[in-house]
Amino acid sequence: AQKVTQAQTEISVVEKEDVTLDCVYETRDTTYYLFWYKQPPSGELVFLIRRNSFDEQNEISGRYSWNFQKSTSSFNFTITASQVVDSAVYFCALSDLYNFNKFYFGSGTKLNVKP
């Protein structure tokens, strides 16, 4: 069965600290897609990244980086030098060939960045 686990319910950091948000997934398929979304207080989910299961290269985009480890079924998200504007709830999501249009979301990690 498809499942996404975000064990960290809430994290608080001070501005400029680095922070890593964990995501562990379960799927029966070898072809799947992983996503991260940001949900600021306004409520709209903002797309951050999409990764397919055949591409294990880590990705960096500005202060954001993602570490995809198939061996541990993890897709972790790191924010370097966090800023107050990074405060939001972050969701990891999974889709696979059995349900490629149905996203399975984790329960989210609330990040509080304090000035």
Added chain:
Amino acid sequence: GAGVSQTPSNKVTEKGKYVELRCDPISGHTALYWYRQSLGQGPEFLIYFQGTGAADDSGLPNDRFFAVRPEGSVSTLKIQRTERGDSAVYLCASSTTYGGETDTQYFGPGTRLTVL
């Protein structure tokens, strides 16, 4: 280009009433999705449309929930005989889909439904 829009942004209704929630997808997106997000949880899939047809409605919780997309663009989620447990944020998303490959879903701001 405009993003996904949803109306109303907030809806308060009484138990037993009927409600309609509207979603206007990104222009040109053929796929449309509805999710429900309860407080403190991630979005849960309800239904997916490809064009005018519901390709997967396995997430609809019961027959009080129904959705349509008659012209392949705007969609309406309909809830009959609302119950307090239906209170949640209802999110709509849209995407382009090429040959069945998963594409990124872009979400609207949601409709917060409160059933008193």
